[in-house]
Amino acid sequence: xxxxLAIPSLADDQPTAAQEAKKANDGEMMAKMMELAQPxxxxxxxxxxxxxWSYTVKYWFSPDAPPNVSTGTAVAREVMSGRxxxxxHTGKMQMPGADGKMLETEFKxxxxxxxxxxKKKFVSSWIDNMGTGIMNSEGTYDADSKTLTYRxxxxxxxxxxxxxxxxxxxxxxDHHTFEFFEDRGGTEVKxxxxxxxxxS
Numbered sequence: 375x376x377x378x379l380a381i382p383s384l385a386d387d388q389p390t391a392a393q394e395a396k397k398a399n400d401g402e403m404m405a406k407m408m409e410l411a412q413p414x415x416x417x418x419x420x421x422x423x424x425x426x427w428s429y430t431v432k433y434w435f436s437p438d439a440p441p442n443v444s445t446g447t448a449v450a451r452e453v454m455s456g457r458x459x460x461x462x463h464t465g466k467m468q469m470p471g472a473d474g475k476m477l478e479t480e481f482k483x484x485x486x487x488x489x490x491x492x493k494k495k496f497v498s499s500w501i502d503n504m505g506t507g508i509m510n511s512e513g514t515y516d517a518d519s520k521t522l523t524y525r526x527x528x529x530x531x532x533x534x535x536x537x538x539x540x541x542x543x544x545x546x547x548d549h550h551t552f553e554f555f556e557d558r559g560g561t562e563v564k565x566x567x568x569x570x571x572x573x574s
Contacts, residue, residue: 379437413456416489416496417447419515420459422547423450423487429463433566434468441567442468446481458488469510495523498502498524505530548572 388395427448432441446465453460464482471477482501490497496513513524524540537557544550554566 410491411421412491414489414491414513418486419455420489421452421456423459423461423550424452425450427570428573429465429568429570431465431566431568433467434564437563437565443478443479447573461485461487469504496522496524500562509538511538513540522565544556550563 389393414558428445429448430443430445432525434441438495439559444465444467446463448461448463450459454542456545457567461484463481465481467481468476469479481503483500483504485497485498485500488498489495491514496515498507498511498513500511501507507528509526509528511524511526513522515522520543522542524538524542526538526540527535528538529535539555539562540559541555542550543553548571550570552566552568552570553564554563555562557563
């Protein structure tokens with residue numbers, strides 16, 4: 375074999391146009407991913423919940439009955455450089471016991487909230503000691519009414535999937551109101567209301 379033929383062509387080592395385009399696309403994609411990973415104005419809006427709050431909750435087991443009322447404390451903090459916000463609730467609630475009589479029960483709940491820059495949606499997950507499921511919600515913010523609205527679905531009992539609408543209305547930096555509505559047979563019913571007042 376000719377020694378000349380055995381020497382690889384320098385052209386073989388040169389990237390093709392397709393390879394160059396792929397590298398450019400990969401670079402653009404990585405830059406976009408890094409941009410989407412940064413907290414933005416929506417995260418700053420959520421940062422308003424950071425602090426310690428006193429809350430009063432009203433909840434209805436039946437829309438025709440007067441609400442049960444209890445109180446508690448919520449502590450909210452930011453995590454992962456302001457990308458997410460964790461709020462932990464502690465308090466007491468009147469819940470029916472095995473014999474149907476109301477008992478004072480310790481309540482603990484925790485939410486993780488954020489804004490998904492890819493979906494362009496506010497996102498929230500909720501857990502508490504009254505169940506074993508995780509309720510995941512997506513929402514939008516209306517600047518005119520200063521209201522954040524989440525929608526989700528949960529299943530309190532097997533086969534009882536329930537559509538839910540939640541609203542958080544911001545009165546000012548020290549007061550906001552949470553409302554919880556359930557779809558019951560095509561009719562939306564308010565089953566919970568929480569008034570928050572900042573302690574610190």
